[in-house]
Amino acid sequence: MLRSILQRLLMLIPVLIGITLLGFLLLQVVPGDPVERAMGTRASAEEMDAMRRQWGLDQPMWRQYLLFLRDCITGSFGTSLFHKLPVSTLVLERLPFTLAIVAYSTVLALLIAMPFAILAALRRGGMVDLAIRQLFVFVIALPPFWLCFLFILWLSLGLGLFPTGGIGDGLVQNLHRLFLPSLVVGLSTAALIQQSLRATLIETMSADYVDTARAKGLSRVQVFTRHILRNSLISTISIVGVRIGWIIGSTVVVEKIFSVPGLGSLLIDAIVSRDFPVIRGLTVIFAMLVVLVNLLTDIAYSIADPRVSLD
Structure with a gap:
């Protein structure tokens, strides 16, 4: 049974990678800009661009995904744009x-x-x-x-x-x-x-x-x-x-x-x-x-x- 459990756990690795990829790609087609949501309509274009660079939203999609995959592997799951805390900290508080x-x-x-x-x-x-x-x-x-x-x-x-x-x-x-x-x-x-x-x-x-x-x-x-x-x-x-x-x-x-x-x-x-x-x-x-x-x-x-x- 222990061998079977280990095999099942190894089989879960590509499943979880596929889930991270799917979750990342789906968000790319969702309407709405987090920068506009955070700064409002009165912010200038230069201020919005600076905020995008700060949040890493100006990076290519493949780089953003690799950074997200790195955060998943390390267990932090990234940093919340609005709470300014690691996602793992928010999850542990509410889980x-x-x-x-x-x-x-x-x-x-x-x-x-x-x-x-x-x-x-x-x-x-x-x-x-x-x-x-x-x-x-x-x-x-x-x-x-x-x-x-x-x-x-x-x-x-x-x-x-x-x-x-x-x-x-x-x-x-x-x-x-x-x-x-x-x-x-x-x-x-x-x-x-x-x-x-x-x-x-x-x-x-x-x-x-x-x-x-x-x-x-x-x-x-x-x-x-x-x-x-x-x-x-x-x-x-x-x-x-x-x-x-x-x-x-x-x-x-x-x-x-x-x-x-x-x-x-x-x-x-x-x-x-x-x-x-x-x-x-x-x-x-x-x-x-x-x-x-x-x-x-x-x-x-x-x-x-x-x-x-x-x-």
């Missing part, structure tokens, strides 16, 4: 809040999906099963930003159960304040997990080894927990791993709406201000997080199911 939402929403998704999936599988074909499936289809169809405003109006302003945004001091306050953004992000993931786990549970119930377990005299609870649920949860690992990549991307809008100082809100602010080093650095960092999660998912799946080879 914990984004990771907290990712982990929090994943836990909430599992806590929501598993009971409904088990209930739907045990009552398959009935009214309960149909109602649960229709409910989660409705959840998938709801846009996350609309859920944000709905929860703010209902749970925050209406019932006063949660704050409208921001972060707190300490673990308890942060768990309370990050509940709504994590719930919004986790609901659509919960819907996919519920559908997948329900189908796997129904399929596992008809397996031969389940009939053998019943023939041995095990109780219904023992058969379900030891043989049906345990084997069905293996496929859930893949669903969670794939959706975490989506969760990381969906935090961008949710963090901004709930005023969470994470990487998502930093990215939106950088796009508005045309802070190209921050945009390029965050693009690479988001991609690295997704790639790392996929690798960890494959490792976890191979551990949970020894029949699956990591190669």
Whole structure:
């Protein structure tokens, strides 16, 4: 397994290089000049040219890319044009809040999906099963930003159960304040997990080894927990791993709406201000997080199911 992990890590090098190149080239065609954004329309052409030379924007594209690639390799990811700080410093300040939402929403998704999936599988074909499936289809169809405003109006302003945004001091306050953004992000993931786990549970119930377990005299609870649920949860690992990549991307809008100082809100602010080093650095960092999660998912799946080879 260690050899396979090292091989996978080496294979990620050209992938990350391609991501840096793609992220750099896409910004070249995006309209907007960071110098004009920073200095305004009253600045003279000479002042704008001086600022471009200071920021290195007058260099050829190939040289700008090599400098950006050097910053990625050194881990600084460049210097923010507006914060005047290394991008890595800004990322380290805000990364914990984004990771907290990712982990929090994943836990909430599992806590929501598993009971409904088990209930739907045990009552398959009935009214309960149909109602649960229709409910989660409705959840998938709801846009996350609309859920944000709905929860703010209902749970925050209406019932006063949660704050409208921001972060707190300490673990308890942060768990309370990050509940709504994590719930919004986790609901659509919960819907996919519920559908997948329900189908796997129904399929596992008809397996031969389940009939053998019943023939041995095990109780219904023992058969379900030891043989049906345990084997069905293996496929859930893949669903969670794939959706975490989506969760990381969906935090961008949710963090901004709930005023969470994470990487998502930093990215939106950088796009508005045309802070190209921050945009390029965050693009690479988001991609690295997704790639790392996929690798960890494959490792976890191979551990949970020894029949699956990591190669």
